[in-house]
Amino acid sequence: MTESELNELSGNLIGACIEVHKYLGPGLMESAYQECLCHELSLRGISYVKEYDISIEYKGVVIPTRLRADMLIESSIIMELKSVSELIPVHEAQLLTYLKLTGCQLGLLINFNVPLLKDGLKRVKYYPKPSHVPYPNHGQ
Numbered sequence: 001m002t003e004s005e006l007n008e009l010s011g012n013l014i015g016a017c018i019e020v021h022k023y024l025g026p027g028l029m030e031s032a033y034q035e036c037l038c039h040e041l042s043l044r045g046i047s048y049v050k051e052y053d054i055s056i057e058y059k060g061v062v063i064p065t066r067l068r069a070d071m072l073i074e075s076s077i078i079m080e081l082k083s084v085s086e087l088i089p090v091h092e093a094q095l096l097t098y099l100k101l102t103g104c105q106l107g108l109l110i111n112f113n114v115p116l117l118k119d120g121l122k123r124v125k126y127y128p129k130p131s132h133v134p135y136p137n138h139g140q
Contacts, residue, residue: 006105020037021117024112026114030112051070054101078108079108092122095124096124106126108122
């Protein structure tokens, strides 16, 4: 997916989250927002996988884990939904880990437990590091 397509999709996702938040308001459990968001995404024709299982590839072997992203959108964007008093660094670290393990470059961290949803949104980009290349052997 191109950068422009990712931006357009993330804008549509944020719009869907705002719609859900306007209807429900703050204060519910995360699962309630997730179910309503799934319905809103279906209405908008946006494909998603809820509770997306994440595995780790280690030295050519796929290792199953208990890691699970709240939502994978259009096979391109990871969404982590929260309903907490405030977002803390571990929430962003969790999202970055999911981006790294899935290869997705964009994630949205959404905290529905705020009066205005714009105050609970965090857009996170992941830029994979280039593959490690050993230093050349100088003079040996």
